[in-house]
Amino acid sequence: MLLPKARGELSEALFDTLRSESEVEGLDLRPTDGDDAHIALWAMYELHYAGFEDVDDEREWNPEVLRLRRRLERDFEAELRARHTATTLDEPFAEGLFAYIADHDGPSLAAHVQRKADREQVLELLRHRSIYHLKESDPVAWSVPRLPTAPKAALMELQYDEFGGGDPNRLHAHLFALGLEASGLRADPFAYIDDVPAEILELNNAMSLFGLHRRLRAASLGHLAAFEATSSLPSRRMAQGLARLELPQEMIAYYEEHVEADAVHEQLAVRTICGALVAAEPHLVDDVVFGAFTCLDLEDRYAQRMLDEWVAA
Amino acid sequence: MTPEHGFEHPDVIICPGGPLLLRGDHVVEDADGVAHETVRPVSAVCRCGKSADQPWCDGTHKVLAARDRP
Numbered sequence: 348m349l350l351p352k353a354r355g356e357l358s359e360a361l362f363d364t365l366r367s368e369s370e371v372e373g374l375d376l377r378p379t380d381g382d383d384a385h386i387a388l389w390a391m392y393e394l395h396y397a398g399f400e401d402v403d404d405e406r407e408w409n410p411e412v413l414r415l416r417r418r419l420e421r422d423f424e425a426e427l428r429a430r431h432t433a434t435t436l437d438e439p440f441a442e443g444l445f446a447y448i449a450d451h452d453g454p455s456l457a458a459h460v461q462r463k464a465d466r467e468q469v470l471e472l473l474r475h476r477s478i479y480h481l482k483e484s485d486p487v488a489w490s491v492p493r494l495p496t497a498p499k500a501a502l503m504e505l506q507y508d509e510f511g512g513g514d515p516n517r518l519h520a521h522l523f524a525l526g527l528e529a530s531g532l533r534a535d536p537f538a539y540i541d542d543v544p545a546e547i548l549e550l551n552n553a554m555s556l557f558g559l560h561r562r563l564r565a566a567s568l569g570h571l572a573a574f575e576a577t578s579s580l581p582s583r584r585m586a587q588g589l590a591r592l593e594l595p596q597e598m599i600a601y602y603e604e605h606v607e608a609d610a611v612h613e614q615l616a617v618r619t620i621c622g623a624l625v626a627a628e629p630h631l632v633d634d635v636v637f638g639a640f641t642c643l644d645l646e647d648r649y650a651q652r653m654l655d656e657w658v659a660a
Numbered sequence: 661m662t663p664e665h666g667f668e669h670p671d672v673i674i675c676p677g678g679p680l681l682l683r684g685d686h687v688v689e690d691a692d693g694v695a696h697e698t699v700r701p702v703s704a705v706c707r708c709g710k711s712a713d714q715p716w717c718d719g720t721h722k723v724l725a726a727r728d729r730p
Contacts, residue, residue: 442676449722497667508700579719583712610717611704614675 349401350390351540355383361415362390365402371411384419385548389540391416392555396482397536420556424563427553431640433633440625440632441618444569448576448639453647454654457581460588468657469592473532474539475547475649479554480523480601481536484509486551489558490567497623498568505571505615508608519604526598546649553641565631568624569638572616577643578609677729679704679717690715 350366353359357378364371378384393399394407406412436443460469484506491502511517524534533539557567582605589599625632673681682688682703688696696715704717707730711718721729 445722500667500669504701508702512701579717580722583718606718607704607713607716608700610679610719611681611700611702613719614673614678614681614704615702618673618675 348397348399348536350399351386351537353383354386355379358383358387358390361387361412365390365399365406365412368403371406371409374411374415378419381545382548384422385545385552386540388416388419388423388552389548391419392552392559393537395555395559396485423549423552423556427641428637430644431637434636436632436636441622444572444617444621444635444639445576447636448573448643451640451643453643454650455581455584456650456653457584457588459654459657461584461591462588464588464592464657466592466594468653469589469594470530470532472653473527473530473598475543475653477523477527477532477534477539478537478543478547479551481520481534483520483523485520486554486558487567487571489555490564493561493564494568494624495627497627498620501615501619501623502568502571505575505612505620508612519601519608522597522601522604526595526601529595529597544649544652546645546652550645550649553645557638557641563634563638565621565624565628565634566638566641568616568621569635569640570642571638572613572621572635573639573642575609575616576613577646579606579613582606582609674707675704677726678707678721680707681705688715 350362353362355378357374357376360373360376364373378387390399391412394402394412398404398407434447436447456472460472464472487502488506491499491506494502507513509519511519511521515521527534554567554570557563557570582602586599586602586606589602621635625635669683671683673683675681682698682705683701684698686698686703688698688703688705690696691714705715706713706717706721708721708724708728710720710724712720
């Protein structure tokens with residue numbers, strides 16, 4: 348895979364210098380806008396996952412690249428924290444976190460897909476979702492070595508299922524790739540990165556930010572909890588909407604798998620993973636809530652953008 | 661820090677208001693007598709009776725009134 352298209356002055360300077368064989372330089376620019384900042388950040392994170400064919404692997408740890416990444420991350424984290432209002436969860440912890448997530452009210456893309464969306468809208472949604480689903484569960488995997496014993500074992504119990512229980516045919520990212528191919532879409536990684544709105548880049552960048560910083564391990568797990576706890580019922584609606592529009596069985600099967608898998612994963616994420624983390628490190632509870640809020644809020648922002656676009660059309 | 665008697669790691673977990681979690685491989689017979697094999701490291705068995713995916717949990721308990729949850 349090659350670097351994506353630049354979206355402004357900063358990402359253009361970054362991608363030019365990443366591609367060149369001379370020293371990395373010229374990165375002291377302000378981003379043009381959110382699109383510019385988030386495509387730059389997304390690409391710098393991607394150096395830590397699969398990388399790019401047109402970028403030397405050494406540049407993953409280039410100090411100038413890391414300096415820019417850190418500058419954009421600080422701005423992004425400050426923005427995410429400014430959107431969040433600290434809350435004290437009800438006791439016991441698991442019921443408190445489930446209630447916090449359930450009380451969050453936002454627009455539902457799954458409800459739109461279930462009843463109203465047309466085929467083009469659903470294919471657009473799948474293209475956007477492919478940025479995350481083709482590396483599903485990878486960002487939270489960064490958190491594993493940063494956890495104490497009990498939450499580490501618990502997270503691996505969940506991740507083992509996400510990664511197919513050792514069977515590559517059942518790995519969730521692979522199931523989504525099969526669904527894309529059957530739907531006539533491209534399944535190579537990030538084929539649609541140039542088409543996605545900034546909200547999708549933010550969703551993905553938040554997970555990498557939380558995963559790659561030990562300091563933010565609790566936000567990473569809180570994000571996971573909110574993601575899993577808002578997946579089962581919407582996945583059922585997605586599956587019904589895809590069936591209504593006669594999309595291929597492989598894509599429907601991906602969502603049906605998530606109805607059942609995430610009914611398990613939400614219990615694990617809230618009880619055995621986040622529950623064990625705050626039992627071991629009680630001061631991290633606020634960051635668990637911050638991570639959960641960020642997941643819900645960024646999903647709302649994406650959903651609102653798409654619903655506004657589709658209604659306007 | 662290790663707890664005095666090791667970590668709790670039960671085979672079965674009853675989730676308040678939610679499913680029953682089963683660790684490991686099991687065969688679960690549903691209300692109609694049909695046997696279902698578990699396929700994942702941990703499985704969630706419906707306790708509210710309203711799941712559309714019996715005998716497994718599909719999250720439906722979350723939309724029930726508190727008095728109707730298990």
